[in-house]
Amino acid sequence: MGEKILMKGAEAIAEAAIKAGAMAFFGYPITPQNETPEYFSRRMPEVGRIFLQAESEVAAINMIYGAACTGTRVFASSSSPGISLMQEGFSYIANSNVPCVVANVMRGGPGLGDIAPAQGDYFQATKGGGHGDYHTIVIAPHTLQEEVDLVLKAFDLAEKYRIMVVLIVDGLLGQMMEPVEFKETVDVTKFKVPEWATVGQGDREDRIIITSLDLAPEGLEKMNLHLQEKYRKIEEQEVMVEEYRMDDAEYAITAFGTMARISKTTIELARSEGIKVGLIRPITVWPFPSKTIENRANQVKFFFDTELNAGQMIEDVKLALNGARPVYFYGKMGGIVPSAEEVLEEFKKHLGGQHE
Amino acid sequence: MRKGVVIAGFGGQGVMLVGELLAEAGMEENKYVTFLPSYGPEQRGGTANCHVVISDTTIASPIVSKPDAIIVFNLPSLDKFEPTVKENGVIIINKSLVPREVRRNDVRVLQIDVQSVAEEIGSPKVMNMILLGAYTEIEKPVSLTTLKKAMSVILTGRKASLIELNEKALDRGAEIAKEFMGVI
Amino acid sequence: MSNMKTIYKVPSPIAKRDTSYCPGCTHGVAHRLIAELLEEMDLTKKTVIVWPVGCAVLGYYFIETDALEAAHGRACAMATGVKRVHPETFVLTYQGDGDIASIGIAETIHAAARGENITTVFINNGNYGMTGGQMAPTTLIGQVTTTSPYGRKPEMNGFPIHLPEMLATMDGPAYIARGALDNTQHILQAKKFLKKAFNTQLKGLGYALVELVSNCPTNWKMTPVESLERIRKEVLPVFPIGEFRVVKGVE
Incomplete structure (x- = not known):
């Protein structure tokens, strides 16, 4: 160490x-x-x-x-x-x-x-x-x-x-x-x-060719397969995902990288107000942890996806849920990083007065 | 313990060094730390700020949206960050470059005429260290001793010659803060 | 039989199969020269050839060495990657005019500027052969191609690029030459240029490039003989044979 x-x-x-x-x-x-x-x-x-x-x-x-x-x-x-x-x-x-x-x-x-x-x-x-x-x-x-x-x-x-x-x-x-x-x-x-x-080639019996080309469609299909x-x-085999405070969660935030980090603070703030929210954080965004998300569909009321873009990973979240739960979105573009408080404020808009 | 501080000024005033020293010292004391610099295309003269968190527990967001304290090196920084400071938070001001009073009355304000203090010490280069010394004395995110230790890690090579002067400035800043707290 | 001398044979690196080149095309001649040298200089087993996009895209089937197929124009960059991490290998790039002097000119110039210890064989046939004879950076003024149907006009298409002459102005490259494949004398001379280029790499002197003025009977719409005559009459006056940069130690 x-x-x-x-x-x-x-x-x-x-x-x-x-x-x-x-x-x-x-x-x-x-x-x-x-x-x-x-x-x-x-x-x-x-x-x-x-x-x-x-x-x-x-x-x-x-x-x-x-x-x-x-x-x-x-x-x-x-x-x-x-x-x-x-x-x-x-x-x-x-x-x-x-x-x-x-x-x-x-x-x-x-x-x-x-x-x-x-x-x-x-x-x-x-x-x-x-x-x-x-x-x-x-x-x-x-x-x-x-x-x-x-x-x-x-x-x-x-x-x-x-x-x-x-x-x-x-x-x-x-x-x-x-x-x-x-x-x-x-x-x-x-x-x-x-x-x-x-x-x-050296002492090898055969020479090696590395190419991405095969002009025969059947050959190229084989490469693709x-x-x-x-x-x-x-x-x-290689999906990596973190579930953070999901055990008792009634809502799930989905986020990756920096936004996941900020969301963890959002979750502490929310929980201090009695809102039980957790985070599903894909560590590999490809392969995407679809099963993890799908498995939480029955547990949570809705998913709230937050990213530093106009909504990209949300498509994979929605595909994973296949309509089972609503997925809301909050994103910032242009290089603006929202604070944990701003994320919370946006999240709370979807609670429909349940926690007001 | 969790302390969030925003340090802000012009590029070249040593804003980033103050943040880095705090982070390094926090790490030396086995605390969790994050240092988040603003960064722009300018190399010199633009506005610069950094967010530092020092904590006994893991830090999720490194963004200090509601700082416990701000250290402001110039007027635009005060304009920008004054409204963000927590209630009862601390604002430490480089009075030599900030020609106005703080508008809020729910915060503690220490104004230091760092230019003349630095002249007393013997170098205008140590203005940032005077402010850092004062901040550390008031907020105590780390000890002054660790801060000095951190200096030898960060200021290496040619910059090592500045350590003694910087330590002097830290102590002077701390003294000023002590007097200030005595007043409160 | 025992007193008969072998005066001609297929060099061992040449694959025993038909090529994909058109009848009368000088790509085959260029391949043979490379294969002869690999054999004569005992380089076959330590060679990695980076093949281009263009008519020679399947070149790895015709010269049997370890081989890579580059993206269009990127052969010199790819070769740089190989050579930097495995400097003991002998690394060749084989590139056409569109590949090296148009889409890949940045990669080429910078490999040359770095004095990258690799060797480039550059086939100049004045057009994009594989894609059907479009205008290339080496297409002559007035030459008709499928994308210069009224002939190449300077005011519209600019002028041909003389790559060796350009590279010869730089400090990085060690050996820069242009040969031609239109007749026996020129072919033998081209082999000498290539040998010097190979030796340049073996001696660690840096980047070497040999342009080989070639034909394209199919897209020029000529017989092979006519196409070789055109090289002599029209192409060589614009792209003259010669050695343009030879640093000390090259032989």
Whole structure:
């Protein structure tokens, strides 16, 4: 066990990736995650690993793609507009079945938007922002300690399924400081080149081709079926979710990342007024914890979804409930983060005088 | 114990350092802490503020919407955060740059002419530490001793030479606060 | 039989299968030159070739090495990723004119500027062959393509890009040359350029690129022989053969 260190989110994620054995980082500056590449640029030479500032996010993700094809632990980070540029690579990486981890420190959009915290990239992250039928595993931590812990988990999942794992945080988690503890340091001297990786044929009997192309529709269908099979397995086995004060809850808030964190304060405020409300917090937003939500449908009177966007995850909440309970929404856009009190006020509007 | 404080001023006045020191000191005392900076495209001269929470229990939201105290370095910061302070909360003001009185009468107000105090100490660079010393003495989220310890963690390299002066400023700020509390 | 000498054979990295290239296309010649060098220089087993989007999109079926298929234009970025984490591999990119000089020009220029220790083979046939003969960054002034039906006009479409000449102005690249595949003499010369480019990487000198002026009989709507004549008459005067940057140590 390490000691606690006060760190900025965008730096903690970088150190976590280094401790998790990231051998290379490729990225491009963009606010609010510049501290991440800056941190890597200092630390990677110290540990004898690769840092490269690419000429664009397009190039960065393709460098990641190339390095991932060699079976090397690789990490990239960016923020919303940069992640949009990377979507091409996301799609190719998906159909090439190579592992990597990318962090998106989300900011306000669309377009150039602003640099304030937002969660407007939920659709892009969970529904596939690039072309074709694909998913990445998407993890949404809500504290810096959780962020640090989940980086290692992200690499493990990426390699277990040969898939891209995306960590979505927002500018608030990227910029805030909190004590973190790095619990584990991966011994990178034990890394071996996996049998599927392209590093030159060497002594292998067969050469390896990594491609996302098959011009024969039957062949491409087969590639797709393989992906879908993988996705079903991930949906069955890798859902992570936190249920907070749900045991006696009469109402459920659904939120992820920063808004989940704020909602926890909202819940304390509500409970001090005698309102029994709990939180269902997806830690993986893909795969989505639909069953957890469905299982609470009979227990609670309604669901209240709150996000830093116009209502994105709410669609998954509604799909999970399939009309069983009403789902209300409160969101802020443009990079405005509401206080716990504001969330409570909006929540209470739906109580219909029951607790007035 | 749970203390939420908002520290606000111009970029370059050392607002963030004050917040970071508090957070670091809180952690040293095994408390839960969060430090949330506002951030903008400007590197210097823009408005800057940070929210710090120091608590004996886990902290959910790091946003301090109703601060127990605010430390204001300039007039726009007072205008913005005065209405948010809790009843009986504390407002610590850099009098040298805030040419008005506090309008609320349900809060405790300490105005310090930090510029002249800093001149007495011998450097205009320590104005933020005078305000921090005063705040710490009144609110006691952490001890002054831990704060000084935290300084050696955060002020490294070239900045380490400022530690002695900064410690002096912290003590002076605390003294001023003691006198102030005596008045109350 | 025993005193007969082998004077011609299929280089071992060439796959025993038909290619997808049109009859008379010089992609096959370029593939052969690469395969000969991989064999002669004993590089086949340590090579990773990054293939492009374009006519050579299926190139990994024709030269048998470990291979990656890049997104359009991104070969140099992908190759950078491979080479940085596995510098012991021999990394080639094989790219067409649209891939390298249009959609991927940023990736190319920056790989060159970084002196990335990879090697690029650039096939210039003056049009987008696979998609049916659209205008490319290397299409000549006046040349008719499916998207310049009245001929390429400078006032509308600008001018052709001379990639080697551009890259040769930079400090990063170690070896930059242009050869042609229109006749035996030029082909042998092109092989020499390629060998220097391969050696550049093996010696760790940095980025090397060889442009190979090629034909496209199908989209040029010519016989193979006519297309090779066109290279000599029309293309080489605009895109001349030569070595444009050779740093010390390249041989």
